[in-house]
Structure formats: structure tokens, C-alpha cells
Amino acid sequence: MSIGVLPTSTLAGRFFLCERVAESRAPVKTQHRNETPDWLNTPAQQERRTQTHGLLLAWYSRYGRHTLPWRHTRDPYAILVSEVMLQQTQVERVLPKYQAFLARFPTLAALAEAPTSEVIKAWAGLGYNMRAVRLQQIAQEAIARYAGALPNTLDGLLSLKGVGRYTAGAIACFAFDQPVATVDTNIRRVLWRVFRGIEPIVWPAGVSDEREALALAAWALPGRNTDQARVEVATQPSSQSEQSDAAQAAYDWQQALMDLGATVCQSRRPACEQCPLTEVCAAYAEVAALTLFPSGEALARLRDERAALSEHPEHTGASEHPQPQMGQVAETRAASTSDANTTRETPEIDGNSRPTATVAKPRKATQPFTSTTRYFRGRIIATLSELAAGESLALAELGLLVKPNFSPDDLPWLRGLVDGLARDGLVRWLTGKQDDAAEEARVALP
Numbered sequence: 001m002s003i004g005v006l007p008t009s010t011l012a013g014r015f016f017l018c019e020r021v022a023e024s025r026a027p028v029k030t031q032h033r034n035e036t037p038d039w040l041n042t043p044a045q046q047e048r049r050t051q052t053h054g055l056l057l058a059w060y061s062r063y064g065r066h067t068l069p070w071r072h073t074r075d076p077y078a079i080l081v082s083e084v085m086l087q088q089t090q091v092e093r094v095l096p097k098y099q100a101f102l103a104r105f106p107t108l109a110a111l112a113e114a115p116t117s118e119v120i121k122a123w124a125g126l127g128y129n130m131r132a133v134r135l136q137q138i139a140q141e142a143i144a145r146y147a148g149a150l151p152n153t154l155d156g157l158l159s160l161k162g163v164g165r166y167t168a169g170a171i172a173c174f175a176f177d178q179p180v181a182t183v184d185t186n187i188r189r190v191l192w193r194v195f196r197g198i199e200p201i202v203w204p205a206g207v208s209d210e211r212e213a214l215a216l217a218a219w220a221l222p223g224r225n226t227d228q229a230r231v232e233v234a235t236q237p238s239s240q241s242e243q244s245d246a247a248q249a250a251y252d253w254q255q256a257l258m259d260l261g262a263t264v265c266q267s268r269r270p271a272c273e274q275c276p277l278t279e280v281c282a283a284y285a286e287v288a289a290l291t292l293f294p295s296g297e298a299l300a301r302l303r304d305e306r307a308a309l310s311e312h313p314e315h316t317g318a319s320e321h322p323q324p325q326m327g328q329v330a331e332t333r334a335a336s337t338s339d340a341n342t343t344r345e346t347p348e349i350d351g352n353s354r355p356t357a358t359v360a361k362p363r364k365a366t367q368p369f370t371s372t373t374r375y376f377r378g379r380i381i382a383t384l385s386e387l388a389a390g391e392s393l394a395l396a397e398l399g400l401l402v403k404p405n406f407s408p409d410d411l412p413w414l415r416g417l418v419d420g421l422a423r424d425g426l427v428r429w430l431t432g433k434q435d436d437a438a439e440e441a442r443v444a445l446p
């Protein structure tokens with residue numbers, strides 16, 4: 001088999017960020033036309049795809065995270081809950097909250113009808129509390145518009161405010177057995193590395209980039225007619241059993257990609273030494289062409305060096321040769337990958353961990369988390385969550401509970417924070433908001 005490695009210049013191409021973090025209304029309309037990029041329509045890539053299917057699905061069968069509770073249900077509501085919780089939050093933190101949340105709100109209707117304050121309280125510990133409000137709004141809209149259930153089509157799911165392309169695709173595939181491609185940051189990174197090469201350190205966002213990533217994910221999806229490009233609906237099986245096979249293959253494939261991205265093919269610490277895809281991976285082949293001892297560490301360093309050179313080409317002294325020659329990439333077997341299995345990558349999906357940093361650059365001093373707006377918003381919600389139903393706090397009382405050394409001078413700052421939370425539907429003002437005596441204003445959960 002001969003698998004060519006794409007020119008590294010293709011890495012400069014724009015790409016998009018389709019992840020669980022930005023679940024606004026989907027920017028990409030449903031499309032059924034062939035959008036497979038030309039670089040995928042080659043015998044070498046098709047061979048690579050076939051081999052990757054076998055290798056990755058075998059790995060998933062043995063090492064996949066099959067015990068995750070949301071993989072033991074096809075209930076669309078439960079899968080929606082899990083997907084929203086997993087945005088910006090590590091699996092370990094989601095696990096206990098997922099079960100408790102479903103116990104408290106076992107159905108879409110139960111969630112839709114609950115007091116918002118109860119939903120926010122049940123969300124405590126997960127952070128990004130806006131997700132709780134949005135989740136309830138999704139439930140309420142589905143109840144009102146779709147006869148009490150989540151719609152079972154991609155377009156129907158996308159029509160719900162707050163459901164983005166990733167979540168819609170995940171529910172369609174994981175709950176409704178549809179062979180629909182979806183892309184989160186783990187899927188995006190693994191597919192890019194395997195089929196294109198070393199990824200850019202910054203993933204630019206754009207509609208065309210999103211289409212390209214979806215086209216790659218759809219093209220890579222296993223199932224019947226795998227040589228046909230598919231963007232939204234992967235296959236049109238002619239029999240029920242073929243449909244079932246295609247749906248199961250899509251389910252396993254996408255879970256496998258997510259698992260590999262989360263545990264092996266991590267962004268900053270790819271553990272290529274433990275990966276089942278080294279023999280087919282384009283990124284690994286790039287590294288192997290430059291060093292006798294290819295490794296995940298070498299891959300990450302090469303990516304970072306390229307990023308640094310693209311920012312400071314004068315350091316190369318030869319601008320017509322923009323790619324580094326592995327000058328600083330370790331020519332020894334990487335020893336520092338030993339933490340690849342113990343250091344969890346912060347879920348990029350969630351957030352805020354878009355791959356932007358280059359390790360070649362000095363780290364900027366970071367603001368202590370306990371002084372950030374996000375921290376104090378969380379403190380306010382946590383404090384109000386401890387109140388009994390019907391209770392509220394005066395703004396000054398709230399200040400004393402959320403900020404050490406709170407003083408009257410802090411009231412305008414606190415009022416601004418509470419105003420923002422009120423606009424997001426996370427708290428509500430009672431009497432006194434307009435009063436000049438801000439300490440008399442009272443606030444509670446919705």
C-alpha cells in the first residue's frame with residue numbers, strides 16, 4: 001500500500017471549529033450534494049479509510065469507554081442531557097451529575113415544567129450555568145412544537161433554538177439510529193491528523209471550514225456505499241438490516257473517534273506510541289519522514305515549531321523554506337509522553353479550550369480564576385441556590401457572601417454582575433433594582 005502524505009502547505013488552509021462549545025443556531029444548512037474535497041477522492045485515501053475503519057473499530061471494541069452511561073441508552077432526552085453536560089466539562093465531573101439530573105427530571109416534560117430555579121440547582125457543580133437554562137428552553141420548545149418529544153430529524157433538531165450542528169448530529173446518530181456525520185473537536189482533530197497530516201495550531205472558524213470538516217467526517221463514515229460522498233445523510237440503505245448496520249457502524253465509528261481523541265490522540269500530548277493508527281496516519285507519516293524516532297511528542301513539537309515559524313519567519317533566515325527541518329524536534333524516543341494516559345486533556349469541546357497556544361512561545365501570565373467574572377457569577381448562583389424556595393437576598397448581603405472584604409464600593413460591580421445574570425435568565429431581581437440604594441435591591445433564582 002502506498003499512502004501519500006499531503007503537502008504541508010495544505011495545513012495553512014482554513015478550518016472551522018465545530019464543537020460542543022458554540023451551540024448557537026447551526027450556521028450550516030442541510031445539504032445533500034457532494035462536497036467531498038478533491039484531495040479525498042484518491043485511491044490512496046480510500047485505501048487509508050478502509051484500513052482506518054478496521055483498525056479503529058477493533059481498538060474501540062477493546063478499549064472504548066463502553067461503560068459511560070449515556071452509551072447504554074437510546075433515549076433522545078437522556079442523550080441530549082449528556083451532550084449538553086459534556087460541553088465544557090470533563091467526563092468525570094459529568095458522570096455523577098448526569099444520573100442525578102435524570103433522576104430529578106426523568107423526562108423532557110418533567111424538565112420543561114420544572115421551576116427554573118430547580119433546574120439551576122440540579123446543575124450545581126457543572127459550571128456554565130447558562131447551559132441549564134438553555135437545556136430547559138430546548139425542552140419547552142420541543143414540548144410546544146413537536147408534540148412533547150424531540151424531533152427525530154436533523155433539520156427538526158436544528159430548528160430548536162440552542163441546538164447546534166454537533167448536538168443535532170449526535171442525537172440523530174446516537175438516539176435515532178441515523179448514519180449522520182457529526183464533528184466535535186476530538187473527531188475533527190483525529191480525522192485531520194489521519195487523513196491530512198499535522199493540524200494547524202489554530203483552527204480558524206468559518207462556514208466553508210465547517211462544510212469541509214463535515215464533508216471529511218461524512219466521507220469517512222463507515223457503512224454501505226462508503227465510496228460515495230455524503231454530507232448529511234450518509235446512506236440510503238435499501239433494507240432494514242442494512243439501515244441498522246449502517247446506523248450501528250456510524251454510532252461505533254463516531255464514539256471511537258471521540259474516545260481516541262480523548263484518550264490517545266490528544267491535542268497537546270498525542271500518544272502515538274499507543275495508537276492503533278500509526279501505520280495509516282498522515283500526521284505520523286509526516287513526523288516519521290523527518291526523524292528516525294517518530295513519536296507523539298515529536299509531532300506536537302513539530303506542530304508548535306511550525307506555528308512559531310509562521311509567526312516569526314525571520315528566525316528561519318530562509319523565508320522560501322517555511323517548514324522547519326525538525327531542528328529542535330527530539331531525535332530520541334520521547335520520554336515525556338509518559339503522562340499521556342494520566343493527564344486528561346481539558347475537553348476542547350467545551351470550551352474554551354480551543355487549541356490556540358503554541359508551546360514554543362512563553363506562556364502569558366494568567367489572571368487568577370478566583371478573580372474572574374466567571375468565578376463570581378458561579379459564586380452568585382451557588383449562593384442563591386442555597387436559599388429555600390421563595391427566599392431572596394439583598395444585594396449587600398449577597399456581596400458579603402460571595403466576595404471576601406466586600407464593601408459598599410463594590411455594589412456597582414456586583415449590580416453589574418447580577419444584571420448580566422438576569423439577562424441570561426439565571427437570576428431575577430425583586431424589588432429595589434432601580435433604587436439608588438443598591439443595597440436594598442433583592443435578588444433570587446428565577
Ligand code: SF4
Pocket residue numbers: 190193194264265266270271272275276277278281282283284296299
Ligand atoms: S498516530 Fe498519533 S497523530 Fe495519528 S491518530 Fe494516532 S495518536 Fe493521533
